[in-house]
Structure formats: structure tokens, C-alpha cells
Amino acid sequence: MNYKVLYRKYRPDSFENVVGQDYIITILKNSIINKTISHAYLFSGSRGTGKTSTAKILAKAVNCLNPENGSPCGKCEFCLNFKDNPDIVEIDAASNRGVNEVRTIIDNVKYTPTNGKYKVYIVDEAHMLTDEAFNALLLTLEEPPAHVIFILATTNVESIPITILSRCQRFDFQKIKIEEIEKEINNICQKESIKITSEAVSEIAYLSEGGMRDALSLLDQLSKNGSEITLDLIENEIKTVSQRTIKKLIDTIENNDIEQFLIKYKELENRAVNYKNLVKNIIDYISKKALQIKKTGKIHHLTFEDCKNLILELSDSLLKISINVNSFTILEMILLKYFDNNIIKDEKIIKEEIVQQNANAEEKDLNINNDELKKIRINNCFVNAKKSSLEIAKKELTNILDDDKIEGKIRTLLSDSTVVASSETNLILTCFNSHNVNNANKELLNIEKLFAKIVQKKYKMIFLTNEEWNLEKEKYIKNIKNNVKYEYINENLDNENVKEDLPKINEVFDVSKVEII
Numbered sequence: 001m002n003y004k005v006l007y008r009k010y011r012p013d014s015f016e017n018v019v020g021q022d023y024i025i026t027i028l029k030n031s032i033i034n035k036t037i038s039h040a041y042l043f044s045g046s047r048g049t050g051k052t053s054t055a056k057i058l059a060k061a062v063n064c065l066n067p068e069n070g071s072p073c074g075k076c077e078f079c080l081n082f083k084d085n086p087d088i089v090e091i092d093a094a095s096n097r098g099v100n101e102v103r104t105i106i107d108n109v110k111y112t113p114t115n116g117k118y119k120v121y122i123v124d125e126a127h128m129l130t131d132e133a134f135n136a137l138l139l140t141l142e143e144p145p146a147h148v149i150f151i152l153a154t155t156n157v158e159s160i161p162i163t164i165l166s167r168c169q170r171f172d173f174q175k176i177k178i179e180e181i182e183k184e185i186n187n188i189c190q191k192e193s194i195k196i197t198s199e200a201v202s203e204i205a206y207l208s209e210g211g212m213r214d215a216l217s218l219l220d221q222l223s224k225n226g227s228e229i230t231l232d233l234i235e236n237e238i239k240t241v242s243q244r245t246i247k248k249l250i251d252t253i254e255n256n257d258i259e260q261f262l263i264k265y266k267e268l269e270n271r272a273v274n275y276k277n278l279v280k281n282i283i284d285y286i287s288k289k290a291l292q293i294k295k296t297g298k299i300h301h302l303t304f305e306d307c308k309n310l311i312l313e314l315s316d317s318l319l320k321i322s323i324n325v326n327s328f329t330i331l332e333m334i335l336l337k338y339f340d341n342n343i344i345k346d347e348k349i350i351k352e353e354i355v356q357q358n359a360n361a362e363e364k365d366l367n368i369n370n371d372e373l374k375k376i377r378i379n380n381c382f383v384n385a386k387k388s389s390l391e392i393a394k395k396e397l398t399n400i401l402d403d404d405k406i407e408g409k410i411r412t413l414l415s416d417s418t419v420v421a422s423s424e425t426n427l428i429l430t431c432f433n434s435h436n437v438n439n440a441n442k443e444l445l446n447i448e449k450l451f452a453k454i455v456q457k458k459y460k461m462i463f464l465t466n467e468e469w470n471l472e473k474e475k476y477i478k479n480i481k482n483n484v485k486y487e488y489i490n491e492n493l494d495n496e497n498v499k500e501d502l503p504k505i506n507e508v509f510d511v512s513k514v515e516i517i
């Protein structure tokens with residue numbers, strides 16, 4: 001059997017080939033160049049980050065007869081015979097033999113190396129050593145012979161006794177960045193003539209969680225049947241849910257499309273994917289989304305706050321899966337909560353769309369005629385519409401028309417206008433001629449400025465046709481009868497504090513108190 005699994009075949013054999021640990025490699029190379037080698041090292045970090053490979057390269061480098069710039073030359077007698085060298089001892093502490101082997105080491109430590117300068121003991125999964133073994137090791141570490149180097153590698157540094165830690169030079173191996181894993185996968189696929197789509201490369205890198213060994217094991221598994229590696233193949237083979245699939249699922253929430261959500265969700269459930277992985281992948285996706293929202297300030301249906309809550313709920317759901325209920329049901333219920341059917345929240349989205357438009361556009365580019373703005377301004381006027389305000393606003397309009405300086409188009413428009421509803425902050429006006437409604441809405445900012453200048457009132461206005469107004473009025477009266485609350489919708493995020501000063505809920509729910517006409 002000549003087949004060698006990819007992660008063994010492409011295991012780095014020189015410092016230069018170790019991926020993603022540049023900082024550690026630089027320090028180690030410098031210690032070879034400057035001959036400042038420690039007698040005990042501790043390499044900690046999650047699996048597949050290069051700890052054991054680095055330990056072996058270090059063992060080679062300290063013994064190499066002609067190290068080149070801190071790296072083993074690969075050509076000298078020692079480098080060439082590295083594999084069968086009795087001076088390099090690898091111990092897997094996870095196996096039962098760990099304790100005995102540590103004892104044997106300690107007995108043999110006193111003998112000088114047969115070939116090289118140093119005897120190097122590499123202890124893998126060092127946290128698995130028993131207390132006895134650690135104690136024995138400690139005695140040696142306290143007074144290590146000059147020709148001995150210990151390299152302890154562990155995925156669980158918390159389990160290593162402080163007494164051992166304090167005697168080691170410690171290096172924390174970072175998870176390897178997704179881009180670096182992608183680069184390595186591409187590299188290997190090219191050398192091995194493995195066909196793979198770029199989406200699949202990213203997915204494998206994502207699934208490997210910063211561990212090169214896992215990435216290459218996955219690649220191994222997926223390349224077995226010889227066909228091109230695609231996202232579909234990954235999903236089928238690994239029984240995983242790709243980030244693309246998660247995106248499609250979450251997009252249904254973004255689009256408030258419950259029908260599509262139910263279809264996609266059922267598909268996932270039927271595929272019998274691992275529930276924990278599914279939740280974990282959704283959490284990953286949502287975290288990335290939350291970060292994007294913070295970074296770009298772009299407004300989505302799912303807000304940063306929603307994302308945060310969703311992540312907390314999903315994490316919480318992982319604790320509940322031991323309870324004897326269908327975990328997919330829990331997940332479905334959690335996700336369904338983030339769809340919105342109620343009017344207030346829908347208006348919130350509309351508001352956010354407007355805010356986004358405002359953020360991008362100059363004031364004058366504000367699309368006055370758009371229906372959403374109309375809806376918001378009508379709503380906001382109704383929040384606190386008062387007969388007294390209406391009377392005042394009507395007088396203000398007359399005062400403005402009395403001003404001789406007002407002429408041309410604006411005069412024509414205002415002469416045709418009637419204030420039909422008013423609060424302290426908002427006005428609804430109608431025009432007799434429906435053609436003027438459009439034109440007035442186009443001149444909205446100028447008209448608002450005019451009010452500010454002449455009667456010192458900063459109103460937000462909207463013009464409606466008589467038909468539109470009659471419909472809105474009917475709706476308002478009906479809502480008041482049904483105790484529907486009007487909530488102020490902010491048009492501009494920059495003026496968040498304005499919102500605080502305004503009444504949020506209309507407390508007048510008695511039909512007899514309808515204050516608009």
C-alpha cells in the first residue's frame with residue numbers, strides 16, 4: 001500500500017513549510033542561530049495547528065550539522081537519517097504506555113546521545129500524563145542534563161501542572177487562518193490533480209476550524225471517488241450544512257419569506273444532518289453577519305441586536321437537546337420568532353429603509369413621493385394629532401400666504417392646500433387639485449423651510465389627495481376604535497434623541513377624543 005494520507009504526505013518538514021505560525025517559527029529559528037536553545041518547550045494549541053510537526057523540525061534543527069539560517073539543512077548526515085534516529089524519542093502520552101515511557105526516559109536521560117548533539121523527547125498530548133508521570137518528569141526538568149531537550153505538546157494547557165509550565169518555554173499555536181488553509185488546499189489539489197471548486201475550498205477551510213490536519217483529512221475523504229469536489233458533494237459526504245445553505249435559510253428571514261423558510265427547513269430536517277453542527281454553523285454565520293452589520297452600518301431586517309439575541313438563544317438551545325424533545329422543533333421555533341408579521345415591526349423595516357436612503361442621499365435627493373415616507377409621516381402625525389395643533393397650523397398657513405414675498409410655484413401650491421391634521425411636529429395637507437399633490441411633495445423641503453422661516457415651526461409634512469386623506473382618516477378612526485397604538489417612527493437615526501422627546505404611544509383611544517378633524 002503506497003497510498004499516504006495527504007496530511008502525512010504534506011506534513012511540513014522544514015520551518016518554512018509550517019503554515020500560520022510565523023511568530024513562533026521566527027523565535028525558534030533565532031534561538032538556533034543564536035544558540036539560545038531551551039531545555040524544555042511547551043507547545044500548546046488546538047489540534048492540527050502544527051505543534052508536533054514543529055517539534056520534529058526543531059529536533060532536527062538543534063542537531064543539524066549545518067543549519068541554514070536557523071533551519072535544518074536537509075542534507076547532512078543527521079538530517080538524512082532523522083527518521084530512524086534513536087536520539088529522537090516520540091511519546092504519545094494519550095496511550096496507556098505514557099507513564100512507563102516517562103519512567104524509561106528518566107532512566108535513560110543520563111546517557112549522552114548516540115548520534116547528534118541532543119536527545120530530544122517529544123511528548124504528544126502531554127496533558128494526559130498521570131500525576132506520577134508529571135512528578136517524575138519534574139525531577140528531570142529541574143536539573144536537565146545539557147544534552148536533553150523536552151518538547152511537550154498539548155491541546156489542553158490548563159491540565160498541565162504549574163510546576164511543569166514554569167520550567168518550560170511556552171509557545172501558543174494559533175488556529176490557522178481560513179485564507180492560509182485555503183491556500184494550502186489549493187496548493188495540494190494542484191499537485192495531486194484534485195478537481196475542486198473554489199466554494200468547496202472555502203467550505204473545507206471553514207469546516208476544519210483552523211486545523212490543517214482536519215482540512216487535509218477532509219480533502220482526503222472527499223477526493224476518494226475521483227469526481228470534482230463541490231459543495232453538494234461535501235454536504236452529502238460529510239452530512240454537514242454548508243455556509244451557503246445556512247445563508248439561504250437565513251436569507252428567508254431577511255426577506256420575511258416564511259413559505260421558503262419552511263421548505264428549506266424541512267429539507268435540512270430530512271437530510272438528517274447533525275443538529276449540534278447545524279446550530280453551531282448557524283451561530284457562526286450569524287456572528288459573521290453581526291460583525292458585517294457593525295462594520296458597514298448597513299441596515300438589515302435582522303438587526304445587530306437580533307443577531308446577538310439569536311446567538312444567545314441558539315447557544316442556549318444546545319443545552320436543551322438532551323431533553324427528550326425533537327431538537328429540530330426547538331430550532332425551528334427559535335428561527336420563526338425572527339419573522340415579523342406585525343405592523344409595527346414592518347414599519348420599523350420601512351423606517352430603516354428610509355434611513356438608509358437618507359444616509360446615502362443628500363437631503364434634496366430624498367424621494368418625497370415614495371409611499372413608505374408617506375406612510376411614516378401620516379403615522380407620525382397621528383401619534384399625537386390634536387385639534388388645537390390643527391387650528392394653529394391652519395393659521396400658520398394663512399400667515400404664510402399673507403406674506404407677499406411668497407410667489408410663483410410655491411404660492412400656487414400652498415393656495416391650493418388645506419391642513420387636515422396636525423401634531424406639534426407633523427402636518428398632513430391636502431390639495432384640491434391632485435396634480436398639485438405630487439408637485440407639493442417634490443417641494444416638501446422648501447415648504448418646510450418656509451414654515452421654519454416665517455412661523456418658526458419645524459414641521460415634517462406630507463401632502464395627500466382628498467381621496468387618500470379620506471381613506472387614511474377612516475383607517476385612523478377605525479384604529480382608534482380598536483385601540484391600535486400609533487408609535488412614532490424615527491426618520492433619521494442621527495436624531496435618535498429626537499425620538500425620546502416625542503410621545504411614543506397615543507394614549508387617546510376614545511373615539512369621542514379623535515383629534516384630527
Ligand SMILES: [Zn+2]
Nearest residue numbers: 064073076079
Ligand atoms: Zn542538516
